[in-house]
Amino acid sequence: MTYLQSEMKMDVDQNPTMVLNELRKQCPSGLQEYLNTFEDLYDRKLWHQLTLKIEEFFTEPTSGPYQIQLFQHFISDWESKMNKLKLVRLGLCVAKQFSDYNEALAFLTSLVEKVDTTETRDAYVLAVTETAYIKLRLFDLEGTKTAMDECEKILDTFDSVETVIHASFYRVCADFYKAKAEYAQYYKNALLYLACIQLEELTLEEKVERAHDLAISALLGDTIYNFGELLMHPILDTLTNTHLEWLRNLLFAFNAGDIGKFEMLAVNFVQEPILQDNMSFLRQKICLMSLIEAVFKRSSDNRTIPFANISEETQLPIDEVEYLVMKALSLKLIRGSIDQVGEVVVVTWVQPRVLDKDQIDNMRQRLQEWDENVKKTAVFVENETPELFIQ
Incomplete structure (x- = not known):
């Protein structure tokens, strides 16, 4: 569902009660009780409890198609009462519901403006970081770099910050360097990202992709000659018993300087053209x-x-x-x-x-x-x- 489609379906004014009534007509029965609770807590002005209930609603798998409408027409009415970091985190969930990256970017840009205050720099950094991620998806590398440089300067001024903010920053940095094929920088930021999250937060597909990309960057990084940190990380175990297990074995061969095993595993390079194209570099590196x-x-x-x-x-x-x-x-x-x-x-x-x-x-x-x-x-x-x- 795009933002424009959600606007067309919400043919009501901005009265929060009417918004909830309209959503009740659209939502499945499993979500009805949430909307009733929203109305009750809103009428009693219990903003903290209402925020917690909305966070719970957003975790429901079936809530996705209704998140844009709820955020734009209900939450926006009382968002000034909400913790700004929570507001941004809810906004990031909403941004994922847009099928068009340009609409998602417009939505997040407006969210950045709402939290651009001296009192909410942590929320601002998180919002700008995720805006940079959308710009990266739109192949705006320059815009992504500008946003990340700004965030890095702000993060350097913090004594402490919630882990989710650093996780977001390192994830986007890693994806940026992946797009630019800067292997050493990708390797560093991807490992920092994994250090900021619980591995269970990633799907199996995401784990395999991250392990694959880390392996490739470790092999092709011209300043990376110690794979120990990656070899001991559980992310690498996701390649075991998959068609990419040879890549895991290759890393262990490199770390041990085992040239014989390298030669045996090199037959698999046809599956990874980027390794085939860099064979001379890899031979020098294993030596x-x-x-x-x-x-x-x-x-x-x-x-x-x-x-x-x-x-x-x-x-x-x-x-x-x-x-x-x-x-x-x-x-x-x-x-x-x-x-x-x-x-x-x-x-x-x-x-x-x-x-x-x-x-x-x-x-x-x-x-x-x-x-x-x-x-x-x-x-x-x-x-x-x-x-x-x-x-």
Whole structure:
């Protein structure tokens, strides 16, 4: 139902009681009691209770076709008595009922004007953010960016804000960067969005789509070389037992620097042309991940690595190893130096990582080995210099 259609059906004046009477003629029996309660609470001027009842009404699956009429002809009569953040949240539900994005944008623009006050900046940000989302759907990237920049500046001034506002902001930012194919920015904002919501709020289709997009952005992001945060997130489990499970497995292969598994899974790239088109970049990235993993697995006192070892780990010709290490140094994935004459790399630091379970187990084993070595050293020193341990 479009906004114009709803106007034609509501052939009454703006008297709230008449509005409710007209809606009663249209609503199914399951919604009739709500309208009776609305009228009673309105007559008694119990605005808070009326707001709560309308919020409940909006959660009814069958209420959608009547939300535009109720908001435009009933709520608008007393909206000044309502909490502005609640008003915006109700308005966002109404905006979803418009079949035309231009009508939805006009509706939300009017809602923005209603909450554009110094006392209601949180509601204003939420309204502007969702307006930006509609602009994005209308392919107005410039308008979307302008709106999001404004919201970001306001959010930076808040000491605290309701989670729903940050969730809306990060969701729209993520979708904006997806439209621009800016993978690293999408990855960052999509994960921040998921941190602001309960995963149960998303449908299964939305979870799968979000997991797919995060996987693609992690693989193609030219600054993303640590997938641990995504690998440990339950959103990724939605790909299990689906036609996209190979994509999940590919992420684990990258995180482990497993070139052999990468080659096995690469046959699936025909399902994702964007990965097929970026094969050379992905090959370089898996080699860099393999290098990082090789360094990370070594103890801090064993990080002088011959070119030959790196060549074996990354499956690169030895004459390409130096370029790979230089790339890793330039991306700040490692720190150290290259001895061209001796054909070795001395690594002094490796980028911190969010570890998956296998990597955590590997670190546990290394700590156990370190603990055993410390104990052996202590016993040796005690045996060789007993006089130092006389009580």
